[in-house]
Amino acid sequence: MSVRVERPTRASSEGVRKSMQANRGRDTKPELALRRAAHALGLRYRVSVRPLPAVRRTADLVFTRAKVAVFMDGCFWHGCPEHHTKSATNAEYWAEKVRKNRERDAETDHLLVESGWTVIRVWEHEDPSDAAKRIAHYVHSLRDKP
Secondary structure (H helix, E strand, C coil), X not given: XXXXXXXXXXXXXXXXXXXXXXXXCXXXXXXXXXXXXXXXCCCCCEEEECCCCCCCCCEEEEECCCCEEEEEECCCCCCCCCCCCCCCCCHHHHHHHHHHHHHHHHHHHXXXXXXXXXXXXXXXXXXXXXXXHHHHHHHHXXXXXX
């Protein structure tokens, strides 16, 4: 016999729930801008790929030969030190959500580095051209290693 456990409602209202459901998991405006800037520099990459197939974590840009995984982090969702703001409603829930996201990000970074990957995290507010240049620097230096 299975027991059904009721989960508490996470959204503070129906409007918030619909807004959360509308958030894109990939192809966001900042991500697309970064991809365009990286492509303009001649970089070729894979999009939304698990660098470690056994680990359920998807990087936004993956350079398989150079073993570079790039993650585009949203300021709200990942607790940007410059732009993160506390939610006016359901503040405790959102603070915990961001804390868990940051914890998972650190674990992801650790797992990838342990497996020989270079991890680059880009905040959504960063200039895409500057971020792409930073990525290109790592990709070229790692790709050219013997």
